[in-house]
Amino acid sequence: MIDYFKSVWAWFHTILIGMKITFTHLFSKKVTIQYPNERYPIPHNAKNRLQLYPDLCNGCMQCARVCPVQCIDVETIRVVPTDPDKPVMGDGTQRKLWVSVYDIDFAKCCFCGLCTTVCPTEAIKHTTDFEYSSYTREGLIYHFSAMSSEQVEQKKKLFEEWSAKEKAAKAGKVAEPSSVEKGEN
Amino acid sequence: METFNFLDKIIGESILSAVLSALLPLIFLIVYALIAILGELKISAWIQERLGPMRTGPYGILQPIAEVVKLLQKEDIVPTNANRLLFNLAPFVMFTGAFAGFAVIPFSPAFAPAHINLGLYYIFAVGAFAVIGIVMGGWASNNKYSLLGAMRSASQMISYEIPGALVVLTAAVLANSLDLQEISLAQSGPFWNWFLFGGPGPWTKIWVIPFTLLLSLIFMITSLAETNRTPFDIPEGESELVGGYHTEYSGMKFAMFFFAEYANMFIVASVLTIVFLGGWNSPFGEFMSGYFWGVFWFTSKAMFIVFLQIWLRWTLPRVRVDQLMFLGWKVLLPFALVCFIVLSLYRILY
Amino acid sequence: MTTRKFIDIDFSRIESDRMRLNVGPQHPSTHGVLRLEVELDGEVVTDVIPHIGYLHRCFEKIAENVTYPQVIPYVDRMDYVSSMNNELPYVMAVEKLMGIKVPDKVEYIRVIMSELNRIANHQIAIATFGLDAGAFTPFLYLFRDREYILWIFEKASGARLLFNYFWIGGLANDVYPTFKEDVLNIVKQVRKTNQEIERLLIYNKIFIDRTANVGILPADVAINYACSGPVLRGSGVQFDLRKNEPYSIYDRFDFEIPVGKGEVGTVGDSWDRNIVRMREIEQSCRIIEQAVEQMPNEGDVQQAIPKKVRPPKGEIYFRCENPKGELGFYIISDGKDKPYRVKARAPSFVNLSVLPEISRGYLFADLIVILGSIDIVLGEVDR
Ligand code: SF4
Ligand code: SF4
Numbered sequence: 001m002i003d004y005f006k007s008v009w010a011w012f013h014t015i016l017i018g019m020k021i022t023f024t025h026l027f028s029k030k031v032t033i034q035y036p037n038e039r040y041p042i043p044h045n046a047k048n049r050l051q052l053y054p055d056l057c058n059g060c061m062q063c064a065r066v067c068p069v070q071c072i073d074v075e076t077i078r079v080v081p082t083d084p085d086k087p088v089m090g091d092g093t094q095r096k097l098w099v100s101v102y103d104i105d106f107a108k109c110c111f112c113g114l115c116t117t118v119c120p121t122e123a124i125k126h127t128t129d130f131e132y133s134s135y136t137r138e139g140l141i142y143h144f145s146a147m148s149s150e151q152v153e154q155k156k157k158l159f160e161e162w163s164a165k166e167k168a169a170k171a172g173k174v175a176e177p178s179s180v181e182k183g184e185n
Numbered sequence: 186m187e188t189f190n191f192l193d194k195i196i197g198e199s200i201l202s203a204v205l206s207a208l209l210p211l212i213f214l215i216v217y218a219l220i221a222i223l224g225e226l227k228i229s230a231w232i233q234e235r236l237g238p239m240r241t242g243p244y245g246i247l248q249p250i251a252e253v254v255k256l257l258q259k260e261d262i263v264p265t266n267a268n269r270l271l272f273n274l275a276p277f278v279m280f281t282g283a284f285a286g287f288a289v290i291p292f293s294p295a296f297a298p299a300h301i302n303l304g305l306y307y308i309f310a311v312g313a314f315a316v317i318g319i320v321m322g323g324w325a326s327n328n329k330y331s332l333l334g335a336m337r338s339a340s341q342m343i344s345y346e347i348p349g350a351l352v353v354l355t356a357a358v359l360a361n362s363l364d365l366q367e368i369s370l371a372q373s374g375p376f377w378n379w380f381l382f383g384g385p386g387p388w389t390k391i392w393v394i395p396f397t398l399l400l401s402l403i404f405m406i407t408s409l410a411e412t413n414r415t416p417f418d419i420p421e422g423e424s425e426l427v428g429g430y431h432t433e434y435s436g437m438k439f440a441m442f443f444f445a446e447y448a449n450m451f452i453v454a455s456v457l458t459i460v461f462l463g464g465w466n467s468p469f470g471e472f473m474s475g476y477f478w479g480v481f482w483f484t485s486k487a488m489f490i491v492f493l494q495i496w497l498r499w500t501l502p503r504v505r506v507d508q509l510m511f512l513g514w515k516v517l518l519p520f521a522l523v524c525f526i527v528l529s530l531y532r533i534l535y
Numbered sequence: 536m537t538t539r540k541f542i543d544i545d546f547s548r549i550e551s552d553r554m555r556l557n558v559g560p561q562h563p564s565t566h567g568v569l570r571l572e573v574e575l576d577g578e579v580v581t582d583v584i585p586h587i588g589y590l591h592r593c594f595e596k597i598a599e600n601v602t603y604p605q606v607i608p609y610v611d612r613m614d615y616v617s618s619m620n621n622e623l624p625y626v627m628a629v630e631k632l633m634g635i636k637v638p639d640k641v642e643y644i645r646v647i648m649s650e651l652n653r654i655a656n657h658q659i660a661i662a663t664f665g666l667d668a669g670a671f672t673p674f675l676y677l678f679r680d681r682e683y684i685l686w687i688f689e690k691a692s693g694a695r696l697l698f699n700y701f702w703i704g705g706l707a708n709d710v711y712p713t714f715k716e717d718v719l720n721i722v723k724q725v726r727k728t729n730q731e732i733e734r735l736l737i738y739n740k741i742f743i744d745r746t747a748n749v750g751i752l753p754a755d756v757a758i759n760y761a762c763s764g765p766v767l768r769g770s771g772v773q774f775d776l777r778k779n780e781p782y783s784i785y786d787r788f789d790f791e792i793p794v795g796k797g798e799v800g801t802v803g804d805s806w807d808r809n810i811v812r813m814r815e816i817e818q819s820c821r822i823i824e825q826a827v828e829q830m831p832n833e834g835d836v837q838q839a840i841p842k843k844v845r846p847p848k849g850e851i852y853f854r855c856e857n858p859k860g861e862l863g864f865y866i867i868s869d870g871k872d873k874p875y876r877v878k879a880r881a882p883s884f885v886n887l888s889v890l891p892e893i894s895r896g897y898l899f900a901d902l903i904v905i906l907g908s909i910d911i912v913l914g915e916v917d918r
Contacts, residue, residue, distance in 0.1 A: 008516055010740040015501060021735045022232045022500045022672060031679050032235045040686075045708070047693035068605035112608035112699040113707065126693065233675040329556050333578065333899070415669060416741055425900050427563060500735075502742045503669025505900050506578060 047111045048130040050104055052144035056123035058089060059097035063115035063124055071108035072115060075101035077155045080162035091121070100152045102144040107137055194295075206298040210287035218447045220488075222249040225495050232499045256443075259436035267433065268325040275322030276434065276441035282314020283448035290455050291366045293465050293479030304365035305353050308456060309346065312411065315449060316342045319420065322442070323430035334429025337506055338420035342411055344510060348517035349407035352400050355525045356460040358532050359384050369464030376468035381461040386535060393531050396524045401461040403521050405493070408453035410513070412446060415498040419506055454490035455483070462486045553581060556899075560589045564667050564903045567913030569887075571906075578899045583891045587884075590917040598877035603629055603844040604703060606877060611697040613879065614915040617656035619648045619688075620857045622701040627782065628853035628864045629703045632846040640834030641705050642784045647718060647826045648688070648700065650819040654725055655684045656858035657812040657819075660765075660910040664809055665736050667907035668745045673736040680721075680728045687717050704840040715827050722820045729816055737813060746809065747800030750893045750905035754803065760889040763882050764860025765815065766909055769795035769808030776856035788825045790818045805908035812910070815858075845872050859883050859910060883915040 033040065042048070059076040076097040079087060087095040115124055134140050147155075196202045226248060230237025238245030263272055288311075289304040291297035301307055316339050323335020357363050359380055360371040371385070372378050378385040381401050383393040410417040421429030428434075431442045458464060463486075465479030473482075504512065554575045559565035568589035574582040594613060598606045610625045611618040623645060630637065662677035685695045691710045692700035700707050736742055752762070757770040767774055775792040777785040793814030795807030846868040854863030860882025867876040886909050894905045 007740065011512075014738060014740045015497075018500045018735050018739055019496065021731060022496065025234060025672075025676075026228070026231045028234055030231070030234050030236050031682075034236070034239055043690045043693070043711075045693045046689060066602075066605065068601050068608050110608050110612075110697065111694060112611075112697075113693060114605065114608070114699070117707070229671075233672050234679060235675070329554060337578075418669070419900070425564065425903050499672050501670065502665065502736070502739065502745060503900075504741055505745055505898060507898065508741075508744050 042128040042130070044128065045126075046128045046130075047113045047126045049106065049127050049132050050109065050115070050124055050142075051127045052102055052104070052124050054099060054102065054123075054144060054146035055089060056091070056121045057099050057102065057119075058095065058121055058123070059099045060120060062118045062120065066114045066118045067109075068112060068114065069108045069110055071105040073101060073103040073105070074099065077152070077159050079155075080158050082162055083155075083158060089121070098147065098152075098155050099145055100147055100155065103141055104144065105141045106132065107140040206296075207288075209296075210290070210298055211284070213292075214284065214287060214444075214448055214451075217451055217484075218444050219249040219253075221447045221450065221491055221495075222252065222443075224492065225498075228492070228495050229499045232496070253440065256436055256440040261436045261438065262433070264327055264433050266327045268327070271321045271325035272433075273438070275318050275325060276438045276445070277318075278321060279315055279318025279445040280441045280448070282311050282318060283445040283452065285311040285314065286452040287448070289365055290452070291369055291459065291464060292483050293476050294366070294369075295476035295479070297366055300364075300366065302362070302364040302367075305357060305363045305368070305456075305460075308365075308452065309350060309353070312449070312452065313342070313346070315411075315445065318445070319430045322434065326430070326433040328433050330426045330428070330432050331430050334420045334426045334432070337426075338413065338430060340506075341413075341417065341420065341509060341513075344513040345407045345410040345417075345517075348403055348513060348521045349411065351518070351521040351525050352404040352407070353456070353460060355400055355521075355528050356380055358525075358529050365459050365464070369459055369466060372463040373466050375470040376463065379461060379463040379466070381463075390531075390535075393528060396527050397461070399520060400524045400528075401457065403517050403524070404457055404461070405490075406512075406517060408457060409494060409497065410509070412449045412453055412494070414450065414494050416501040416504050417509060418498075418503060419509060450491055450494055451487060454487040454494070457490050458483060458486040462490075558902075564663075564907065566663060566906070566911055567916075569906075569911070569913055569916070571890075571902075573899070573902065575899060580894055580897055580899055580902050583894050583902065585887055585890055587887070587913075587916050590913045592914075592918065594879065594918040595877055598874055600873065602872045603846070603874060606874065607702065608697065608699050610879075611699060612914060613881065613918055614656075614857065614859060614862075614883065614912045615696060616659050616912055617652045617858045618696060618698050619645075619652040619700065620656070620855065621862060622698070623649050623783070624853050624855035624857075624862050625864050626701045626703050627855070628851050628866050629844065629846060631853060632849060632851045632866065632868060633703075633841065633844070635704045635839055635841065637704060637839045638834050638836070639784075640831050641836050641839070643826050643830035644706060644710055644836065645701060646783060646785070646788075647823055647830070648691070650823045650826070651684050651687065651718065651721070653819050653858045654816050655681045657765075657816050658725075660812050660858075661732065661736075661809060664746075664805075664904075664907040664910070665742070667903045668742055670736055670739075670742065673732050676728055676732065676735075680725055683721055683724060687714070687721060690714075690717075702837075702840055703844050705838070706836040709836045715830070718823060718827055722823055725816060726820060729813065733813065737810065743799050743806060745900075746804065746806040746904055746908065748804050749800075749897060749901045750805045750908060751801050752803040752808075752889060752893045756892060757803070757889070760892065761885050762860065762889055763885065764857065765808050765811040766860065766886045766889070768792065769811045769908075770803035771795050771797075771807075776854060776861060780854075782853075782855060785822075787829065788822045790821050793818065805904055808908045808910075843872065845870065854880065857882055859912065859915070860886055879918060881915040881918060883911040883913075884918075887911050887916055 059074065061074050064072040064074045077100050079095055079098055089095050113126060116126055223246060227237045238248035241247040241251045263269055286308050288299045289297060289301050289307050319338045320335045323331040356368060360368040362368055362371070372380055374385060376382070380397055383390040383397050413420050421431065426432070431439055434442060465483040467473045467478060467482050556573045556575055558571040558573055560568040560570045565571065570586040570589065572584040572586060573580055592612070594609055597609055607622055607625065610621045613621050658677040658681045662674040665673045688698060689695045691714065692698040692707060752766065752770050754770040754772050757767050757772065771794050773792050773794050776782065778792055793811050795802050795811055797807060798810065800806055848868060848870045850865070850867040852863055852865045854861050861880065862882055863880035865878040865880070866874055869875040890906060890909060894902045897905065
């Protein structure tokens, strides 16, 4: 009997305590914000969308190899000595490879940050941009290569001409590696 | 103050006044439901340290309208193996039951849609409609979750009618009437004349105040159970039964259930107001009392009760079915019975 | 027999119709895509069959095809609410295999991070447990605090949930300068919220009635099912790898192992499992405070990172105390840069197996509460 009254009292009492707590919260400072208008600061090292700086990328493909989900697709063309452009990299050294394709599929990317740590030239970096959703899957594939398709065509042709010439010169002694290197994907 | 229906006074007792009398509560109900939905959204948000809806209109005050529009646009899905007739009928039965309750609510001494001298009895009778609607909907959905929800709801409502009815009976004994206007009239005067504080009488009535307070508490609890509000929302407990009896409902039919729930909340709140908080009486006696002020006092008291219900909802966990039965039969019923006997004796002796 | 039938009824032979109810994989309280096939007699649960595999992502097979450091992002995704704790046993296992000794500072940061993540995990566990019982408000209070913890993680590692922060031999990067103050502030805030939650939820009579004496797991059953973590400790068994088999630098700290005592019900009920988590948050706060105090400011967190992760031939099993229980990694190396085999012993999976045992005979509403008290994460159950 005493237990019965005790438990009835406990029901009543603890409910009142709970109501008191929630009532004080009714007037407390709100922690949510009006998101698109106000934002909480994102730390500068946040691992969000990746950004490639094409003039820094030397096409070494380390990022494509280290990516655990293989979402980076890199294709390169060798820069031939006869190239009229004589391209240089962002840091002034001679460019050895044209990066004709550099695609990142952000639908696959898991933002682990491995690619940014292996890159020797720091060409690929995380940005703090996280609002890049898209209605299509294709919209999430970013093409970072700075080269236009005509340029790529031209460079390919240059390379083919040059390699044919080399071949002729070496009289077929040395077999060239395949003309266009493919990315890991 | 005498009681009358002001529409009858103005246009005479005709069909027109009857129709208008029925329309007024409907308009009131719609406005109230929008306010209550907004209140629910905002109060829950504030309690949880959120801002709540902020986009639609200044401070999100148009949110309930947006919700209704959203529900109107939604596809009306009837599950393949559902019993179409009952499935479609259930929300309307439920809403009718809730709306019918408004017929006898005295908003002011000058206005109660229908003057019935069995008002309390009537409210309890049409309130039972909700069970039928829920069981219909739950069974017709052909969904096991709905069925479980409907079963729980039926047992819950039936067992909580009894302590609820006992409480109301006590009030009827105190007021000597089942007419809601009469009950309100019996508590006229300043707030210590309310039945919450033992009703009108000499200061020696002080010893009954604990009993009347307890009674109103009991009624508060039973009213939560009858409207399926937390902590007694087990028929729709979303963590177990997904949506309970309205799992399969979408669009406007879901909105009907939703409206009916809010209407029911107001009905039980107004019964509590009439029976214990003096109905349309001003708390300060003659000050600020009158036919118009009556509406004000009545709605604000009822809205306060609705606020309490919302507040409780966002504070408490949900009870379990057997605990609900325990509370209903072994706690509320004996306490209500004791209070009933004591107050009846008080009524006879004084 | 000639007895009159309607008098001499054997009630146990009356069979009411059993109802088979599919709970999940889309259900608000299965904590993910778990499917429970529940057999109900009225509302009484007579049998539960968990069906898993909806979130199976071939962790173990993928791990055989990627290099050792590349496994870490996948490890994160096993128990995604306590990723730091997942990374710890994996990197420590590989380090042990390679014989790497990491600097002191790394150890301290690792401990602080895992304890913070333990707090975050327990907060989610308590919050969702309250949600299963129908209380919505404590859920958001706890999530608010967890958010503050995630901010620290974000500032330190750049990610909020899946960090890839612990590397084999070190850390991805050093913590930021105001790290220590931030952590101490969080500890204060966590303690404050804990007190509030205790009053608002844990000692609420409705909550006690819902969870006490529900889903009682006796100590012997818990041990037989190889339960670990708060599920085991809730049954009164004092077993915590941080104490019993101290790894990393846990032997330097002074803390207790809270166990279920049956304060409001029976030892090993759902309430006990939950209160163990509450008390563990407090103990984690203590560890963090001590670790922050002892942590050296100087030191290069990357100095011990090997150039090439190529463990010698061999195998290792290494286990740590995850918030959910004992998380162990069994790694076989054949001397290449990719593991030959990585097997994870996932605490959620093992703990889930006890569910049918402890939920028979309770009401359907209790089943949800029991499931919540076990605190599973489907990413870890299915891997
Ligand atoms: S962040 Fe990780 S997953 Fe994304 S591209 Fe870089 S390596 Fe691949
Ligand atoms: S981004 Fe960096 S790692 Fe990737 S190909 Fe370019 S230079 Fe190499």
